[in-house]
Amino acid sequence: MDVNLQPIIDSWPFLAKALGTTLYVSVASMVLGFMIGVAVGVLRTYGGRVLYVLLGFYVDTMRAIPLLVVLVWTFFAFPLLIGRSIDAVTAGIAGLGIHLGAYVAETIRAGLTSVRRNQMQAALALGMSRFQAIRTIILPQALVRMLPALGSLLVIAIKDSAIASVIAVPELLRQTQIVAGKTFRPFELYTAAMLVYFLLCYPVARAVDRLYRRVAHLGSS
């Protein structure tokens, strides 16, 4: 088998732009997923029975539906519901972020409940409101404790951005497919794509690991 890297070199700008989209979609869906996840995790832990059940419905559905189906639904079905189309990148970020949010929420909830009860009491005893206590005392400790799990979710968010190729988000995998189809060089292109995903995810996983080892003591009350 001969290996020919010329197609990759020729379509370099095109693929670089695709990598940019992958990064953009990953980061945007992470930000969305983490915002949703922190809010839902906190509200499910401290918001009382009704919110616990209502938001539990969100968490359970998202965990029960394949991400692929969520994305397809967001792009093809949701526009019919609201009566106007949405572009693929927006749909991709929304679908990925909402899906990720459910997992982040559960992780945050586990972290919050693992912080000992007396930490909340100590914060309240200083005169803090519950909101202040959660924001300044409990949540930071929960985040530290859950860092390894949250780090895995970060990596998953990057990897899952590839699934958005099915709704034609011009991200790395999708654009690689296009170039591979045009140049009849699937081996080189898909190998390159694989390598790029690895080079993207591996340092993130390692960095989170190292960070955790440095800060673990900050979460041990």
Add this chain to the structure above:
Amino acid sequence: MNKADPILTFEAVHKRYGSVMALDGVNLSIRRGEVVCLIGPSGSGKSTLLRCANALDVLDSGRIVFEGNEVRSSEATVRHVRRRMGMVFQNFELFPHLTVLRNVTIGPTTVLGMRRAAAEGRAMALLSKVGLSEKAAVYPSALSGGQQQRVAIARALAMEPALMLFDEPTSALDPETIGEVLSVMKVLADEGMTMLVVTHEMDFARRVADHVAVFDKGRVIEEGSPKEVFENAMVPRTRDFLSHLGWHGETTIPTAASTREVS
């Protein structure tokens, strides 16, 4: 304000957890500038009483009045009361993700809206008062138990409370660090701080307290000056309890190995 005014009063306070009567009609009052030590066997409701005092727990009936306000009357009073009452816990409960300095400033900055610089000035003064100014930049995990508890005291003092609640502040400490915490508390008492202290340190109670209340099964079974309680206990249960702690009064020979454990 009159020094003899009660700052905190418990009136017929009841609290139950399921079938357990944790507080069964507590009447007690603490006057300004006074140090009241609360002693009594494990499970008698001492911690519950302190938690009710600053509304970390809700009473079932009775009243707690602090500086003229009923503690549970409104959300605003609860916040006000907690701001004016410092609390020190058995297990320190320092915030592990914050430096020692930030542990002490976080109350003033988040609750009182104090500027960070001003709060740090106050915190450094308090840290040197408890002998830990050189530890300002470290995290609690790098401190010994006695040091952590002294930081916890500084954290509570940073709110400039009118009353300090201590819940067995030395029970989780190694014997060699108990003294450093007790001497900080003694300094506070000498400065006129009003204190309600749950403790098994009979020596501290005898030397520092103005008033001792003995707790059993959710009520105060005996109270009086340290002299009255330690040397002249009227209630047999008090004498039982004191002898369990290895306290046999001044007239008998103290046992060398006093047991801390209480059944």
